[in-house]
Amino acid sequence: xxxxxxxxxxxxxxxxxxxxxxxxxxxxxxxxxxxxxxxxxxxxxxxxxxxxxxxxxxxxxxxxxxxxxxxxxxxxxxxxxxxxxxxxxxxxxxxxxxxxxxxxxxxxxxxxxxxxxxxxxxxxxxxxxxxxxxxxxxxxxxxxxxxxxxxxxxxxxxxxxxxxxxxxxxxxxxxxxxxxxxxxxxxxxxxxxxxxxxxxxxxxxxxxxxxxxxxxxxxxxxxxxxxxxxxxxxxxxxxxxxxxxxxxxxxxxxxxxxxxxxxxxxxxxxxxxxxxxxxxxxxxxxxxxxxxxxxxxxxxxxxxxxxxxxxxxxxxxxxxxxxxxxxxxxxxxxxxxxxxxxxxxxxxxxxxxxxxxxxxxxxxxxxxxxxxxxxxxxxxxxxxxxxxxxxxxxxxxxxxxxxxxxxxxxxxxxxxxxxxxxxxxxxxxxxxxxxxxxxxxxxxxxxxxxxxxxxxxxxxxxxxxxxxxxxxxxxxxxxxxxxxxxxxxx
RNA sequence: CGGGGUGUGGCGCAGACUGGUAGCGCACUCGCUUGGGGUGCGAGUGGUCGCCGGUUCAAAUCCGGCCACCCCGACCA
Numbered sequence: 342x343x344x345x346x347x348x349x350x351x352x353x354x355x356x357x358x359x360x361x362x363x364x365x366x367x368x369x370x371x372x373x374x375x376x377x378x379x380x381x382x383x384x385x386x387x388x389x390x391x392x393x394x395x396x397x398x399x400x401x402x403x404x405x406x407x408x409x410x411x412x413x414x415x416x417x418x419x420x421x422x423x424x425x426x427x428x429x430x431x432x433x434x435x436x437x438x439x440x441x442x443x444x445x446x447x448x449x450x451x452x453x454x455x456x457x458x459x460x461x462x463x464x465x466x467x468x469x470x471x472x473x474x475x476x477x478x479x480x481x482x483x484x485x486x487x488x489x490x491x492x493x494x495x496x497x498x499x500x501x502x503x504x505x506x507x508x509x510x511x512x513x514x515x516x517x518x519x520x521x522x523x524x525x526x527x528x529x530x531x532x533x534x535x536x537x538x539x540x541x542x543x544x545x546x547x548x549x550x551x552x553x554x555x556x557x558x559x560x561x562x563x564x565x566x567x568x569x570x571x572x573x574x575x576x577x578x579x580x581x582x583x584x585x586x587x588x589x590x591x592x593x594x595x596x597x598x599x600x601x602x603x604x605x606x607x608x609x610x611x612x613x614x615x616x617x618x619x620x621x622x623x624x625x626x627x628x629x630x631x632x633x634x635x636x637x638x639x640x641x642x643x644x645x646x647x648x649x650x651x652x653x654x655x656x657x658x659x660x661x662x663x664x665x666x667x668x669x670x671x672x673x674x675x676x677x678x679x680x681x682x683x684x685x686x687x688x689x690x691x692x693x694x695x696x697x698x699x700x701x702x703x704x705x706x707x708x709x710x711x712x713x714x715x716x717x718x719x720x721x722x723x724x725x726x727x728x729x730x731x732x733x734x735x736x737x738x739x740x741x742x743x744x745x746x747x748x749x750x751x752x753x754x755x756x757x758x759x760x761x762x763x764x765x766x767x768x769x770x771x772x773x774x775x776x777x778x779x780x781x782x783x784x785x786x787x788x789x790x791x792x793x794x795x796x797x798x799x800x801x802x803x804x805x806x807x808x809x810x811x812x813x814x815x816x817x818x819x820x821x822x823x824x825x826x827x828x829x830x831x
Numbered sequence: 832c833g834g835g836g837u838g839u840g841g842c843g844c845a846g847a848c849u850g851g852u853a854g855c856g857c858a859c860u861c862g863c864u865u866g867g868g869g870u871g872c873g874a875g876u877g878g879u880c881g882c883c884g885g886u887u888c889a890a891a892u893c894c895g896g897c898c899a900c901c902c903c904g905a906c907c908a
Binding site for chain 2: 353362381433436437458487489491492493498499503505552571572573574575607608609610611640642643644677678679680681682683684685686688697699700701702709831
């Protein structure tokens with residue numbers, strides 16, 4: 342689908358309902374979240390897009406630090422040989438590596454890989470820092486960029502270079518590492534659902550979808566507006582795969598040499614795309630107040646200069662009250678634009694609350710308030726200028742909840758149970774998404790492969806609490822071991 | 832790497848078949864007008880027509896070669 346190019350300077354964005362892919366591109370460009378760069382597959386994060394990342398990152402950083410992990414920074418370049426030490430890891434990442442072969446005008450003795458992820462270099466350092474059980478657990482987090490040479494890219498969702506947070510921990514016991522993996526998974530779930538207002542399905546990945554080098558991978562999966570799933574974050578239980586490859590060992594309290602047990606986990610700038618695709622509508626972006634760089638915009642309306650003075654004075658008083666209450670607000674004083682144009686412009690940019698102040702309002706001591714989480718006449722109401730900060734503050738809280746509720750309702754409406762393979766296949770074969778399919782599965786990779794080949798749907802998550810024993814595999818009819826969610830994904 | 836498509840002001844396109852002074856809409860600048868849901872009018876700025884070569888008095892247009900980008904697949908957060 343989506344052959345129609347983005348109509349960047351036409352007045353309206355492509356309606357979401359008409360062409361989801363074109364709509365998504367339009368929004369990212371026109372709301373000035375990002376722009377294409379001269380380098381294929383790389384994007385520029387513009388201030389309004391980067392502000393979302395900053396808000397998200399600051400909150401996530403706080404939550405991660407609360408678990409005891411500390412931030413560090415490891416080099417961008419990794420000796421090529423490091424990537425080759427762990428068998429599955431090489432196999433998984435080799436095709437998508439960017440490799441530096443020259444430096445200072447000379448060919449390097451050993452090529453350097455631009456990190457696709459930092460397990461290897463971190464293990465190399467861990468092996469030098471960890472000597473005793475008293476050094477454990479070691480829990481580090483890094484905010485950085487990584488590069489993966491993907492064949493096909495999409496703004497925010499898949500770019501050659503992306504920003505992320507990668508946590509890496511080493512523990513004395515298997516149990517402790519497994520507990521850490523699940524604890525971070527829950528931290529991710531809460532963060533994405535509460536802060537980004539994106540409802541999720543949580544679970545374990547199938548072997549085919551596992552991180553290269555992990556023993557077990559866990560995931561949080563969202564459902565986008567077009568019915569396709571998006572992996573929003575993953576946590577990995579690495580077992581001793583990397584510690585054995587890098588000899589990351591310690592002496593336990595019995596004076597025995599042991600390999601550490603490890604985890605890694607990450608979330609990326611893909612989440613910006615998830616916000617756009619989960620909450621956006623035909624008018625454009627709808628930002629959760631938590632990440633909106635402008636939470637409330639005041640549009641002054643007047644005709645004559647003398648009205649302007651009165652209206653602007655009222656607008657500035659309101660702005661002061663909002664700012665004092667900790668609300669990120671601004672006045673749209675642009676000249677030569679009609680109020681109607683500004684309304685549409687701010688709606689397209691996803692600002693949660695709009696405040697209209699005109700001469701009639703000032704006279705009545707009121708303002709018209711429009712909320713972005715609703716549409717039509719219900720979105721507008723009147724509020725007293727005297728208590729504007731309280732009103733807006735309450736609305737921002739409600740917006741956060743209502744965006745989540747709307748997305749949750751959409752996800753539930755788009756999640757179906759299937760017990761007949763033919764029916765499932767027919768459902769999934771249609772254009773676009775198809776939502777989540779909740780099915781019994783025998784756990785055999787062959788059945789998973791058949792689903793992928795015939796329907797393009799993949800196993801997104803296997804819930805942690807499983808009633809798989811109760812049913813028969815959707816594909817082969819054998820006794821099921823899993824009850825899993827399948828979907829077409831980004 | 833396979834299949835399809837497109838390259839003409841910042842963006843979206845027409846012009847090409849039938850060679851002859853490069854055009855339209857949006858955006859941008861200036862002026863007036865308008866202003867409670869994408870105001871209207873006027874005047875402007877801006878282009879070696881993807882690149883190289885050929886045919887011709889003359890090439891955006893015809894011929895040959897190359898390059899780039901986009902979409903659909905395989906790979907992936």
